Amino acid sequence: MENKQVMKKTFGIMTAITMVVGTVIGSGIFFKPQAIYTATGGKPGLGMIAWLITGLVSIAAALTFAEIAILIPKTGGMVEYLSKVFGERVGYLAGWMQVVLALPAMAAGLAVIFADQVTLLTGNNVTIPVAIFVLIFVVILNCMSSKVGGGVQVVFTICKLVPLVLIIVFGFIKGSGTNTVFTPMVGEGLSPITVLGTLMVAILFAFEGWTNVGAIAGEMKNPGRDLPIAIVGGVSVITAIYFIINLAYLWVIPADQLAATSAPATLVARHIFGDFGSILITIGIMISCFGTCNGFLMSGSRVTYAMAEGGKLPFFKFLSKLNKTQTPANSIIFTGALSCIFALTGQYNLLTDLGVFSSWIFYTLTFVAVIVYRNQRPDIKRSYKVPLYPIIPILAIISGIFVVLNQFITATMLSLGSVIITIIGLPVYIYMNKKHMSNS
Template sequence: MLAIKHTQAKSDPHQDSLERTMTFFPALSTVMGTVIGAGVFFKAASVSSTTGSASLHLLVWGLAGIISLCAGLTGAELAAAIPETGGMVRYIERAYGKFPAFLLGWAQVLIYFPANVAALAIIFATQLKNLFDLSPSLTIPIAILASLSLTFINFLGAKTSGALQSVTLIAKLVPIGAIIIFSWLADSNVTVSLFPIETNTYSGGIVTALGSGLLATMFAYDGWIHVGNIAGELKNPARDLPKAIGLGMLGIMMVYGLINFAYLKAMPIHHLADNDAAAMQVAQYYFGAIGGKLITIGILISVYGTINGYVMTGMRLPYTLAIENMLPFSNQLTKLNKHKVPYMAGWLQITIAIIMICLGGFNVLSDMLIFVIWIFYTLVFVAVIRLRQKEPDLYRPYKVPLYPLIPMIAIIGGIFILVLTLKNQFPLALMGILLTALGIPVYLYQQKAGRDKSKSSATKI
């Protein structure tokens, strides 16, 4: 789901090392490969429980895709104009200053990456438990072992973890393609249609259902913020980047729509709702007992690879912040092992992830991390408009099309998700806000420590 490519700003002397060799089709595959992850298999159960009808279920997936499409097209403008290491942290810093940028980095270190690792590890353990009919008491130990094993693999170096990522990419595509194709060939007693939109099965009403459903589906669509980071290596970013994002996100919407159709065709909506074994049961429905197990193994490999992507990229963020002395114990977090991997930052990430595995379930963790990250995503959308006014002469190799309509759709979509989450899942939203707010005293302390160090150095001179 995550494949971040770091690039440098134009003023950076290393900018010349970036070769503009990427054409449209590699860019398109990067977009789709970055976004499609474990959520496509496991969020259907959560969405169906909040929508209560097949038609509203499919509508939520389509609406989430439209918001993500506008978000991707909007965020790519900043990625192309500010191709610096740190990505979104640098966009926020450029538009709003160091403090909001630090809070984003803090939220990613404390919530976003560890919660992704924890949520996906729980899903991996749950599916392994269902596949081999293991005791439910083994779910947490298996989740911890899965996340720890990937941390150790990443400690062996970027080449090793990158090779694992490439192998698991294939495993991700096989079960998706197989389920979609067989769903069209198989007979079904379940009728699935988009219209009319049915809402009477959900007591909270359509607005509440849409809000809760969108929060769940956004986990599956998450990753679009990183697709703009390939701008520095595109031969023609102004032409190819919007095409790659637009067609890529449309392709993802189609894949998600088809696979959810396959889910709904295999079982009634009330059987799908909150069913943590739904992916395996759907596979068995289409392929029989043995074939279903093989497809489920493919899904497990895919999830394992998705966890690897978050472990690999997540451990480098506290390292990056520590280099700038923005975190407590920065001198420890910058340490590298013999494979040039920030292993102390990796230990920090896995420690937080294990705590989350022990305290939260998949849907709770994934919904919380999406709520928190969408606060900053929405700030990025606003930053596009803000920097158009603040820095009109900034070189923009790509500009968001239909400006300001597409950024406004992304902003309104982001606000809608955040407001409805505060209304429907206030304790979860409050937890995310409080964890992010813990970064405020950390920032103030680090700023004070930096000033004291500067005064001490000046006195000695």
């Protein structure tokens, strides 16, 4: 009998938490305030409230997601959950979407925004070559071993908190505090309900990535204990950080000026620390983007590995191979290559919007799966249960549907492209099943 390769269980609670915090806190908190205050007509109130509302929605989603992540702690994450509850076809499409679209697009988007900052600092348009270099470098680090990749995640998560802490502390010390924060809600002629939908879609990108910790569950030492702490605790901490730093932004710069700049955090830093200080903060933002890129590429490669190892990528069996350090190097290289292709667009917003819409279709199905699995397998002992069941899962489901429909209405062509690429996975799945039947 052939010996099956097994990835080492090297990830502890610190890596799991930093996977959540490090993957989520990336570029959104530094760049999305422009889109938020543009949508509110340069007024702060609804923007600040939207950060809280979206944070609570994300916590509800995290509380729901954690239950099924603990019950099925396998490398591959959402693919395994949906396959178990709704059948292999649905799980396959979720995996296909993550492998060929969402995760490499998100990694590429983070590399592009990193490269945009290099362009800003040097004055030379080097976005695409620098983005590709960053992705190749991240691939090399992760191919060394899972321990190295996890170590990079821990170190860069700690480093990325530095500019956040500096802006928060010195923003409140040096800021005038005379700008309005919670009033007025929106500009004249704008509907708060309509604007809130736009704001939530923008802010959800800033929260994107907390589900990725489920993809490394198979390499965690104690997933039953560590997953709920990492997911729920991580998202709660992130919600608090986001609200406080946005308060600090407004303490220094009014909302209408934040809406008028493509780099709000850099503008705030310049007011606080001067030109040299703003350069240091920009470098800190680059570190943040690098760490987030590492997180998306790490989790994306694990989904690819899980799909290939389960025979779900018939044309790419080599992706199921591990190297001498028991690391899925081939899958890491494959995910990195796809990310490089996406990075050729040089379009940060396009890539991140594509990733968010694609992911939230299957996030919502995962929330539904928690309720369905409760009914399918009530006999299974659950070490963790969603609190206030079924209210919290229903809230997560409604929020997911709202996000998907809103994005489809406001960005129809982008959404259609995502759906088409996902559906292409169906003929691959059919071929895979036919090949399996012919060999059996």
